[in-house]
Amino acid sequence: MSGVFNCPFCGYKDSVEYSVLLHLEVHHSEGKSPFVADEEQTAAAAVAAVTAAAARSGVEATVAKEELTEYYQCPVKSCGEILHLARLDDHLELHNAENPADGSNPGELESGAQPSSSSSCSSSMRAQAAAMPGPSRAKPGVPAGVTPNGIPLSSTGGPHVKPSKPVRRLGKKELGAYYNEERMPRWLEDLLKKRGYKSSQGVIPVLAQLLQQNKYTQYAYLCHPETQHISKLRNEGSFCGYRNIQMMISYIVNTGAPGAIAFRNTIPSIFQIQDLIEKGWDQGIHEEGRIELGSLRGTRKYIGTPEAQTLLASLNIQWDMQTFKNLDGDPPSASENRMYDAVEQYFATAPGVNMQSKVRNTRRPPIYLQHQGHSMTIIGIERQPSGNRNLLVFDPSFADPANITRHIDNRRPVEHSHPDRALKLYRRGPRYFSKYHAFELMRYVHILSRSFFFS
Ligand SMILES: [Zn+2]
Ligand SMILES: [Zn+2]
Incomplete structure (x- = not known):
């Protein structure tokens, strides 16, 4: 039609x-669609947008100054990420969780020192980090109403989306340390072409068993079990936006959902994703992206939700999006708690979900989560007996440890003496999120079967 x-x-x-x-x-x-903000929230978001706009110039100036001194290269050999100081401790702690005592040892420190989970070691690792300027992915606080790239939020997919502020070329803050490069180094291009991505399929059923056994879990929801955990290759640095797009597409391809054919039933490579985004711009979809990013093909420029939208829209795949931002007078954790509420509602309203079970498996698609500096894929949410909630995530920066992968496909029964510890790599809760006050959620949407309105 x-x-x-x-x-x-x-x-x-x-x-x-x-x-x-x-x-x-x-x-x-x-x-009520779980992803639609109610009117009260929408009005509040409009207020937040105005407040954010008023505050923005001052905030930006601060960050620009900090940018010169506050970024560090991760000291873990084979990682290669450049992180803001505020993210470094969490990041190193997760490297430790990636590196269980009884498993493989992917996170070896440059110095040869073994990571441990004690906090004093963690701060000594920070001291080893080489100071160097680096990128921040998004602006301080993703403003409600518009993303850093000027795409309206709380919106639903389609190529009709237009920017709502003047378009300009983005810099290091948005696109990362390599914001201006024409081509990534040859060794990296060869590595990515040869190895593609690191992935495990079948992790979600293992996590389901751990959650079931864990006495510190009251209940948990999980997304579709065919979703793959895609993580970075050794030394690749950070392509987290691409890796999250690949995880979303793994759901589409593995379940044969609408759009699978457009991807030829295959998860595209980083280079194919770049081609698809550039073709989307050629078709006039978010074409201002070309002004903001310049040429994307073959570079390490960071991409975010606007580019993910361009890619899906260019293939007629539907998405929707919701943002959470603190409003004036809100307690610091307000946006975080609203995000947990939305994620829990999204999974709790899945068809056929058994609300009586401790672990509530669903067939819902995963969710792309963006906060300042990083993005990851939400695969579920957990509530603990204390009332505390944690998102369950596949973080592209960290690979699945051997104490998880050896249980895939029931190769070995899941009987962990400390299931709580084994879950750590997959949990992001208040301790992690309290540093951030703005979040974007983007998800794939099945095409609705309501075309009879137009027949
Ligand atoms: Zn690292
Ligand atoms: Zn209408």
Whole structure:
């Protein structure tokens, strides 16, 4: 079908049929969509956008100055990430969790010292980190209303999205240390072409058993078990945006969901993703992205949710998006708690979910999560007896340890003496998120079967 599609209820128009279908779902269906902010929240978001705009210039100036001194290269051999000081401790602690006593040893320190989980060691590792300037992925606090790249948020997918502020070339803060490069080094290109990505499939059923056994878990939800954990290759640095896109596509391809054919049932490489994004710009989808990023092909420039949207929209794959940002007078954890609520509701409303079980398996797609400086893939959420909640994530910076992968496909029964410890690499809760006050969630949306409105 082509031409203009009209909403039969309110006259909303769009040239993309899926956009109108989604509009119907969002504005005219009885059930409340778990991803749609209610009116109160929308109004609050508008206030936040104004507040953020007023505060932005001052905040930016501070960050620009800090940028020269506050970034460090991760001291773990084979990692290669450049991190803001504020992220370094968490990052090193997770390298430790990646590196269980009884498993393989992927996270070896440059100095040869063995990582341990004590906090004093963690700060000594920080001291070993070589100071060097580096990137921040997003602006301080993703402003509600527009992303750093100027795409309206809390919006649903479709090529009709237009930027709402002047477009400019982005710099180091948004695109990373290599924001200006024309081509990545040859060794890295060869590495990525030869090895593609590191991946495990079947981790979610292992985590389900750990959660079931763990006395510090009250209940947990999990996404579709076919979602792959894709993580970085040794020394690749940071391609986290690409790795999260690949995880989302692993769900589409492995479940044969709409869009799988467009990907030829294969997870695209970093280079193919770059091609798809550039082709999307060629088609006029978020074409301002080309002004913001310049040429993307063959570079290490960071990409984020706007580029993920371009890619999906160019293949007619539907997505939606929600942002969470603290408002004036909110307690510091307000946006974080609203995000947990939305994620829990998203999984709790999955068809056929058994609310009586401790571990509640669903077939929902995973969610792409962006916060300042990093992105990861949400595969579930856990509530602990204390009432504390943790997101369950596949973080592209960390690979699955052997004490997890050896249980894949029930090769060995999952009987951990400390299931709580084995879950650590996959949990992100208040201790991690309290540093951030703005979050973006983006998810793949199945095409709605409501085309009878247009027949
Ligand atoms: Zn309407
Ligand atoms: Zn690292």
